Amino acid sequence: MRIRRRDFLRATAAATLTAGLPRLARSAETNGVYDLERFGNARILHMTDTHAQLRPVLFREPSVNLGVGAMTGQPPHLVGKAFLDRFGIRPDSADAYAFTCAGFEKAAGRFGKLGGFAHLKTLIDKLRADVGERRALLLDGGDLWQGTGLSNVMKGADMVEAANLLGIEAMTGHWEFTYGEQALRDNLARFKGEFLAQNVFLTEEAAFNDAKAFDPATRRVFQPSTIKEIGGHRIAVIGQAFPYVPIAHPKRFTPDWTFGIRDEELQKLVDGHRNNDHVEAVILLSHNGMDVDLKLASRVTGIDVILGGHTHDAIPLPITVTNAGGITLVTNAGSNGKFLGVLDLDLAKGKVANVRYKLLPVFSELLKPDPAMQALIDKMREPHADDWSDKLASADRLLYRRGNFSGTVDQLICDALLNELNAEIALSPGFRWGLTTLAGQPLTMEDVLSETAITYPETYVSAMTGAQIKDVLEDVCDNLFNADPYYQQGGDMVRVGGLAYTCTPAEAVGKRISELRLANGKPLEAGKSYKVAGWASVNEQSGAPVWDVVAKHLRAGRPPNRDEPAVTLKGVEDNPGIARHG
Amino acid sequence: MSTTTREFSETRRLVLKGIGVTALIGLGVMPFDVPRALAAANDKYPEDAFKQKSEADAIKALYGRTAEPSDKVKMDAPEIAENGAVVPISVTTTLSDVTSISFLVAENPNALAASYKIPAGTLPSVANRLKMAKTTNVTAIVEAGGKLYSTTKEVKVTVGGCGG
Numbered sequence: 001m002r003i004r005r006r007d008f009l010r011a012t013a014a015a016t017l018t019a020g021l022p023r024l025a026r027s028a029e030t031n032g033v034y035d036l037e038r039f040g041n042a043r044i045l046h047m048t049d050t051h052a053q054l055r056p057v058l059f060r061e062p063s064v065n066l067g068v069g070a071m072t073g074q075p076p077h078l079v080g081k082a083f084l085d086r087f088g089i090r091p092d093s094a095d096a097y098a099f100t101c102a103g104f105e106k107a108a109g110r111f112g113k114l115g116g117f118a119h120l121k122t123l124i125d126k127l128r129a130d131v132g133e134r135r136a137l138l139l140d141g142g143d144l145w146q147g148t149g150l151s152n153v154m155k156g157a158d159m160v161e162a163a164n165l166l167g168i169e170a171m172t173g174h175w176e177f178t179y180g181e182q183a184l185r186d187n188l189a190r191f192k193g194e195f196l197a198q199n200v201f202l203t204e205e206a207a208f209n210d211a212k213a214f215d216p217a218t219r220r221v222f223q224p225s226t227i228k229e230i231g232g233h234r235i236a237v238i239g240q241a242f243p244y245v246p247i248a249h250p251k252r253f254t255p256d257w258t259f260g261i262r263d264e265e266l267q268k269l270v271d272g273h274r275n276n277d278h279v280e281a282v283i284l285l286s287h288n289g290m291d292v293d294l295k296l297a298s299r300v301t302g303i304d305v306i307l308g309g310h311t312h313d314a315i316p317l318p319i320t321v322t323n324a325g326g327i328t329l330v331t332n333a334g335s336n337g338k339f340l341g342v343l344d345l346d347l348a349k350g351k352v353a354n355v356r357y358k359l360l361p362v363f364s365e366l367l368k369p370d371p372a373m374q375a376l377i378d379k380m381r382e383p384h385a386d387d388w389s390d391k392l393a394s395a396d397r398l399l400y401r402r403g404n405f406s407g408t409v410d411q412l413i414c415d416a417l418l419n420e421l422n423a424e425i426a427l428s429p430g431f432r433w434g435l436t437t438l439a440g441q442p443l444t445m446e447d448v449l450s451e452t453a454i455t456y457p458e459t460y461v462s463a464m465t466g467a468q469i470k471d472v473l474e475d476v477c478d479n480l481f482n483a484d485p486y487y488q489q490g491g492d493m494v495r496v497g498g499l500a501y502t503c504t505p506a507e508a509v510g511k512r513i514s515e516l517r518l519a520n521g522k523p524l525e526a527g528k529s530y531k532v533a534g535w536a537s538v539n540e541q542s543g544a545p546v547w548d549v550v551a552k553h554l555r556a557g558r559p560p561n562r563d564e565p566a567v568t569l570k571g572v573e574d575n576p577g578i579a580r581h582g
Numbered sequence: 583m584s585t586t587t588r589e590f591s592e593t594r595r596l597v598l599k600g601i602g603v604t605a606l607i608g609l610g611v612m613p614f615d616v617p618r619a620l621a622a623a624n625d626k627y628p629e630d631a632f633k634q635k636s637e638a639d640a641i642k643a644l645y646g647r648t649a650e651p652s653d654k655v656k657m658d659a660p661e662i663a664e665n666g667a668v669v670p671i672s673v674t675t676t677l678s679d680v681t682s683i684s685f686l687v688a689e690n691p692n693a694l695a696a697s698y699k700i701p702a703g704t705l706p707s708v709a710n711r712l713k714m715a716k717t718t719n720v721t722a723i724v725e726a727g728g729k730l731y732s733t734t735k736e737v738k739v740t741v742g743g744c745g746g
Contacts, residue, residue: 204670246664247740258670260660475741486661487738509717538741 033366034123036130039344039356042231043136044283045124046341047168048309048333050140051147051175051433052159053450054377056113056364058436059336060400061314063101066577067291068506069483073576076290076313076332080579087316098338098361099314101579105398108438115337115362117162118369118377123340123362124166125370135231140168141309141333142241142287145187146175147433149388149449149547150381155183158380160190165373170194170226174242174287174310178455180253196239196285198224198269199262206256221257224269233280233347236273238266238303240286242310244489250456250538261292261486263300270302280347283307289490290332294321301325304352305343308332310490312402312432314339318357333359335433388446392554395441397562401434401451404480404577405493405503406565409434409451413535413546414497415561416553421461421543423533424518425469425499430476430492445551452535452547459535459543467526470513473501478509493567499524500566507571515568632694637686637721640694641730644684649723649730652677657722657733663714666739672709673733677726680706684725689718714739 067077078086080102089095097107098114128136144163145156156179163171170193176184188195202211202219214223225238243261246254266284273279281304286293289311297306301323314334321328333341339359346354401407410428417426434451437443464472472494479489493503502515516524524530535546543549572578631644641649659671673683683706684697695712706724714720717738724731 244662247662251664258664264658472741478738479740482738487736489662 033363034126034360036127036342036344036358038131040346040354041135042233042235042281042345042347043127043131044230044235044307044341044343044345045127045136045138046141046285046307046331046333046343047120047138047337047339048141048287048307048341049143049312049335049433050115050117050337051143051335052145052151052156053115053147053336053435054117054150054158054162054381056116056119057336057338058108058113058438059115059338060104060398060402060436061099061101062402062404063579064404064577065313066404066481066505066572066575068481071291071485075315075319076311077575077577079577082576082579089316094363095316095361098363099316104400104436105438108436111363111365113364114339116364116369117166117337118371118373119362119364119367120337120340121166121370121373122367123360127340127342128167131231134229137170137228137230137235137237138166138168139237139283139285139307140171140193141285141307142171142173143175143309143335143433144168144171145173146178146455147336147450147453149446149453150384152449152453152455153384154380155179156187157190160187161376161380162373164190164192165376168193169228170196170237170239170285172196172239172241172285172287174245175454177241177245177257178249178253180455181256194226195222196225196237197222197241198238198266199243199260200241201258203256203258211256218265225273227273227277227279231347233345234278235281235283235345235347236270236277236279237283237285238269238273240266240284240288242287242490243292248489248491248538250540252540253455261288261296263296266296267300267302270300274302278350280350281305281345281352286310289485289488290315290330291485291488292490293330293332294319295485297321297328297330298323300328303328304345305329305355305357306331307341307343309335312336314359316359318355329355329357331357331359336435338362388449389444391442391444392448392551393443393557395437395439395443396560397439398436399443400436402432403492404430405567405569406495407434409437410495411497411561411563411565412553413451413550414495415558416550417459417533417535417546418497419556419558420549420553421459421533423461423498423531425464425530425532426497427472427532427534428495428497429536430480430494432490432492443554445547448547448550448554452545452550454536456536456538456541457545457547458537458541459533459546459549460537460541461531461533461543463529464532465527465529466516466524469499469524469530469532470516470526473513473516474510477503477505477512481505481512482509496566500568502568502570504570505572517566519563519566628694628697631697632692634694635692637688637693637719640686640692641684641723644694644697645723645725645730647730649732651733652724652731653733655722655724655731655733657720657735659720659735659737661736662738662740666714666716668711669714669720669737669739670709670711671720671722671737672707673722673724674705674707675724675726675731677706677724677731679727680724682723682725683708684723685710685712686721686723687712687714687718688721690715 145159293308312335313332318329414426634640
């Protein structure tokens with residue numbers, strides 16, 4: 001433990017050279033990592049995309065996160081060494097481990113897990129206490145209620161309990177919507193904070209049938225924004241839910257609601273707060289994804305800071321965007337509870353005079369778990385712990401998901417689909433949540449659920465022609481690499497098993513995917529039909545839930561498939577969104 | 583697929599109802615002494631325009647001239663359609679003396695999707711839902727003071743799924 005502590009301190013000493021990273025305390029207390037210099041008169045704490053990870057996690061950041069067009073080489077599209085260089089983080093430091101994939105396996109042994117709600121609670125309480133009563137606000141950017149077996153069986157109710165104990169004052173949503181309207185409303189009835197979404201409206205039919213709305217005149221389903229008084233200053237917080245819920249997920253979960261980016265409606269809302277409500281700052285709590293937020297910041301005026309999520313980009317410093325009304329700062333605060341964003345505002349004469357932002361990695365070993373939160377987590381897990389703790393297998397290699405094209409976890413899922421469902425080709429969604437397991441560590445049902453726990457987990461087997469398969473790949477690839485961020489959805493590329501292809505991200509839709517081949521090397525034929533297995537379909541399916549298929553595959557103890565992911569990339573040779581090493 | 587079909591037919595019913603209403607309003611404000619022959623010519627269904635494949639040909643058949651882009655034509659359309667069978671698209675304009683508003687979907691089998699006559703004294707504001715075969719540009723044309731003004735936006739139609 002003493003060696004560990006020295007590792008952390010050495011790391012943070014280096015980090016003091018860079019703005020926006022933990023400052024070294026004079027004392028040898030490890031807690032000093034979280035002693036921030038006082039600044040300004042109002043503090044906003046921002047967490048996002050925790051994906052219901054109540055307990056500390058290992059999560060490897062991506063080694064492939066490509067930007068195309070104007071976003072080439074721009075944050076968040078930097079990985080590994082390029083990321084460290086851009087943000088002045090010392091290689092081999094604790095921060096390098098938290099923010100990048102560089103040397104992940106070695107560093108995981110040194111610095112351990114991150115996050116966990118009991119640890120977050122300790123950190124949040126400290127950062128609140130540091131500034132005093134009623135001077136801090138805690139916001140959650142969504143994807144709070146989904147991502148574990150527990151949240152899945154409890155339909156997010158576990159996370160409402162945790163959120164209330166943590167003291168989340170306002171949130172917005174994405175996967176929250178996939179529990180359907182009834183479960184969402186039941187949870188919100190228990191949630192002590194406010195659920196904000198300016199961009200969710202009743203469809204015309206639902207409005208005509210008098211479906212429930214926050215404001216029937218505008219057809220807004222939820223309260224769009226709130227005004228909070230912190231440190232004696234008035235701050236408007238506007239919620240921006242994930243704009244593409246009914247497209248990225250089955251429409252049956254949200255039949256009465258229509259989404260979208262809706263920046264014109266947002267502009268009206270911002271102007272209204274600026275002109276009528278005497279606010280000194282306007283904050284957008286966004287689940288747009290970072291590229292969308294950067295574009296939005298260039299078009300919508302009057303927002304001081306966009307606290308962003310969705311794309312799981314852990315970006316140490318805000319990006320400054322200039323627009324017709326001035327500047328807007330854009331942040332993105334990572335995922336899985338690994339980070340806590342701290343935005344200190346200096347409010348003076350009715351405006352934001354200055355800001356300081358830090359994205360703090362939540363090193364679980366440096367934080368004493370809060371006993372009340374730990375007790376709540378233990379109590380909620382207890383009914384399921386036995387069922388989910390059996391070892392199914394050991395990880396035969398480092399298992400992770402995050403990356404634009406492939407992850408070893410998804411290779412494992414594709415292998416399970418191919419073997420168990422006897423298919424030629426497997427498709428698995430490119431989610432950005434899902435944990436990391438080190439080689440040799442046990443894999444339990446709880447681990448499998450942390451990679452697969454969604455409300456539409458049913459597997460399917462269907463016949464698709466080669467042309468249809470190519471169309472699916474092109475379609476998803478455009479969601480990732482369309483040159484205009486407003487046409488992106490923020491997920492990663494669909495993962496494939498039994499199939500190899502070449503991708504040219506900078507091309508136009510329809511021209512990115514080429515050289516499709518089956519595992520046996522034969523070219524995929526446009527007119528020929530293939531047996532394809534998959535899960536997470538937006539159409540209703542009836543196959544076994546994918547977690548059972550994966551568990552069966554793991555229990556069978558088949559020799560691992562160690563084939564390299566068969567995606568060849570073209571035209572990205574100098575792109576700093578690909579790590580050359582580790 | 584059955585869901586889509588049902589949704590579409592319901593929507594078509596709504597759209598048809600909408601056209602009925604527009605027509606009634608049109609008759610209501612039409613000056614009584616307008617020669618019947620002219621009224622008949624104005625109200626004639628532009629069959630030829632709706633048969634054209636390309637956007638340019640449809641505009642030519644409908645109006646006999648070309649449109650100039652204008653920021654006074656405001657079109658509200660989604661970036662990505664939630665359902666390609668019923669894409670909600672609306673147009674308003676600050677232009678005066680508006681006589682018609684038309685919608686074109688560039689890569690639909692027939693580009694002209696809808697054309698509305700705007701009787702004098704009516705707010706130039708039309709909301710409708712268009713069926714889109716695939717990702718393509720949607721163009722709105724406003725005829726005002728005898729000239730044509732347009733705006734265009736790409737609407738993406740996607741198979742969906744696989745979002746982060």
